[in-house]
Amino acid sequence: MKYPLNLITLALITASGSMMPSSAPAADFSVNKANTNSVNMDKFQCKRCPDxxxxxxxxxxxxxxxxSDDIHSANAFNSEDGVHGLLNADLQYRGKTGYRAKAQATNLGLANSSAHLEAGKTGSYQAELDYRQLSQYQHDNAKSNLWYADGMLTPSDQVQxxxxxxxxxxxxxxxxxGEQWGGQDYQIFARYSQEEKTGYQASSLVSPRPTNFGLPVDATTDKISSGLSIGGQQWLTSLNYQYSEYDNQIESLSLPYxxxxxxxxxxxxxxxxxxAGQYLFNRTAISAQLATGRMMQDEAVIQTxxxxxxxxxxxxxxxDGKLTITSVLDNRLRLGGSVSYSKRDNKSSTWEFAQLESDGISGAFKENVLLDTEQLNYKVNVSYRINSDYRLQAGFDREEMDRSHGAREQTDESTVWTKLDIRSFANSKLKLKASFSQRDGSQYQASGLTSSIENPLLRKFYLADRDRTAFEAKFNHAPVDWINVSLIGRYADDDYTDTTLGLTSSEDYSYNLNADMQFDKRLSGYAFAGQQWIESTQNGSQSFSTADWSANVEDEFINLGxxxxxxxxxxxxxxxxxDYLFANSSSDKQVVYIATHPQGDYYSYSHSAELYANYRVSELLDAKLGYLYERYYDTDNAQVDVNAIDGLTTLGKxxxxxxxxxxMLSFSYQLR
Structure with missing residues (x-):
């Protein structure tokens, strides 16, 4: 007798593409699958069950x-200079009739925090309430002679x-x-969220000279979503609606004059x-999604x-649409494939605008063009389990992109890849992956909007012909029962063979080494190390013709812990x-134009150390004392003083x- 696979198996096959078990699916005789429709549960009691x-x-x-005397440390400490209270909590309530409630809090009172409340009845309904705060600190000593207040940028003789x-x-x-009716599961949901974003970020304007200033940020984003899903033993379908609205409280900025x-x-x-829908037919899972939407903007524009x-x-x-098929042909072989489609149809207004040249208005008029995009992706893959120690996978991916009124209207990228999983070594796992991709397309030409000021030999890196070769290896080994070691290595090489001006090559390689240790039941430890190198070369033309200068950029990143x-x-x-962490990053650039000209570099490092102690005061009360130290340094050669360059006002170094x-001192109390 054959038994159909349930909906959970359908979701696993479709979403993760995992292999089916080696044996055929069998009947589920677990207690939670028992038919209790005719059983009177009102007087049932479990005397041995825990309460x-x-x-x-x-x-x-x-x-x-x-x-700390630098607000940047709040990114690591999660709070600014001074004293701050905080609260962490994880509380649960369970009633005797199926009612449940949960309250969670993480770092409430600090710069990055969250809280979550939920209540409901199991298998019936649930209500949720969420709160989250995210903070990012760049600098507390930026200098500018423009000060913002009530929509006005006020100049000042002294920098602020x-x-x-x-x-x-x-x-x-x-x-x-949710409710079960007629052998089917019905689920509905509705959700509302709002985000308020405030602060200042670096920006610039020209009036009459280039000036950097702190741009005020005060915006609200509202989102509404709702949906309905219906599921059976071998199928699932859902209908969802999403709406978002962005409201910027800063409409425009003016100077007094x-x-x-x-x-x-x-x-x-x-x-x-x-x-969206999913369906399981024997050992073949099919899923499909179709979405249609609209993006709108009808805000007043600045009158010039x-x-x-x-x-x-x-x-x-x-x-947008996507169709995915995964089929398990037997216990060793699995096939999969997908097709996805995405289109952006620009239906905005078109008008005739006066054409500007570097020395003023040309007197000619030209209509703005509408930019559309259309993307089509194909993917096929096969997975074959040679035996219990070896699994081989291979695939082919293709992306076709059409862009209207662009420097290159069509690009096609094809990728072939293969993976090999090896478990034949004792206490070890090895995963290897190799891929090769090639991008080409229609004839490259400068955009009609910028052809008079753009070198026709220049190629944008995301549109140019490119060959990419990539390798990846993951190794996990447990030489003894108290240590586990993992090593990941990656390499990628990008070759822009047909580019004369622009990015011509890029090389990216890295490794990550991790070790987890459990020396005995009381002492544990860990260590990790990682490095990444990115090297790129680009050509340019000072004379607006063929290449007459080149630039080499070398980036390096180190992480130790x-x-x-x-x-x-x-x-x-x-x-x-x-816990001890060390991070270091550097970027060095050299320009070759007749002679080699170093352009200065970017360099940063940080040392972070944490000491902590947990003491059990009683069975219900724990005390924790922690100390955290950070040493941070960075320098960027591109940073200059406010008026170091004639005709330019910066935010300073x-x-x-x-x-x-x-x-930090905290006390944890257990509720039982």
Whole structure:
């Protein structure tokens, strides 16, 4: 007798492409599959079952003190200089009639934090509430002679100090419900979220000289999503709707003597309606998705000389689709393939605009063109298990892209790849991968919009012909039972053989070495090391003809780390630990024009060390004391003082060089 595969198997085959078990699927006689429709459960009692009802979990309040004179340290310490309270929590409630609730908090009170609440009844409905804050700090000593207030950039004779940082506050709420009816599972959901983004970021304008300043950021993004899904034993289908709206509170920036000198990102909105389905036929899984949507922008534009419109009636219609098939032919062989399609149809307004030249208005008029894109992807793959120790995979991928009114309207990229998994070595696993891709396309020509100012020999790297060769090896080995070692190596070479001006070659290679150790039941440790090198070459033309100069760029990245934990002190009440991290990155550029001209480099490093101790005060109470240290340094030759270059006003040298310290004390209380 044959038994159909259930919906979970269908999702696993379709989403991850995992192999089917070597044996044929058998009937499921587990307790949770028993037919209890005719059983009276009202008087049932399990006298030996543990009582999991009530409240469980932990609450961990704490306090952190930071000592730092550079706000950049908040990226590592998750808080600015000073004293900060924090809260971590993981609480659960389970009622006797199926009601459940959960409350989670992570670093509440710090720069990056989150909270999650949910409540509902198992198998019936659930409500959720989320909160999240994300912060990114660049510098607290940026200098500018333009100061923002109420839509106005006010010039100042003296430079003003500004903080460059961005903060995002996100809230979300959702409701979902489900029910079984007629042997099918019905699920519905609705969710709303909002993100507020505030702060300042580096920007620039020309009025009349190039000037850098802190651009204010104050924007809100609202998102709404809802959906319905229906599933049977061998199939699943869903219908979903998404809508987003972006509202920028900064409409335009003006100077006291000149209006609308800067236009930030305009308000816009978008929606998408999608239909998806999955079906399992014997050992073949089929999934399909189809989506249609629209992106809209109808914000007022800045009125300048030669501008014929007041509002930009922007509209782009989107169409996306994908079909995936995976078939397990037998216990050794699996075939798969997919086709995906994406189209962006620009239906915005067209107008005639005055043509500008470097010395003024030419007097001619030209209509703006609408840029469309259309992309088609094909993928086929085969997986064959030679025996229990060897598995061989191979595939072919192809991408076809059409772009209207571009320097190259068509590009085609084909990739062949193969993988080999080896498990024949004792306590070891080896995975090898090799691939080769080639990109070409239609005749390359300078865009009609920029042909008069763009060298016809110049090739944009994402459109140019390219040959890419890549290799990857992953090795995992456990020589003894207390240590596990893994090594990953990668290599990629890009060759732009037909490029005269532009990027001509790029080489990227790296390794990552990790070791996890469990010396005994009390002492554990880890260590890792990784490096990456990227080398690229490009050609240029100072004379607007053939190549007369070249540039070589060498980037290097290093990451090192080691740590340990010991938990056998003071009658097993005290555990201590140490973590150390080192990171280093550098970029060196040289330009060859008659002679070699070093362009200066970028260099940064950081040392980070953490010491911590956990002490069990009682069965329900733990105390944790931690100390974190960071030494950070970076220097960029491109950074110059505010007025170091005639005719240019910068934000100053935004390099970092600091030592920072953090002490944190927290108490964790267990609820049982």
């Amino acid at each position: 999991n009802t009530g409240y469980r979990g932990s609450v961990e309040p704490g306090v952190a003190y930071n000592d 100090t500004q903080e460059l940082s961005l903060k995002r506050k996100q809230i979300g709420m959702g409701l979902s419900a 000149l209006s609308d000198v800067y236009a930030p990102a305009p308000d816009n909105s978008a929606y998408q309606l999608s239909l 000389s030669g501008n014929p419109i007041q509002n930009w009636d922007g509209q782009v219609d989107t169409t 080691v740590g340990m934990n010991y938990s056998g002190l003071l009658q097993d009440k005290l555990s201590i630990g140490l 935004l390099n970092h060089n600091y030592n920072a310290h953090q002490v």
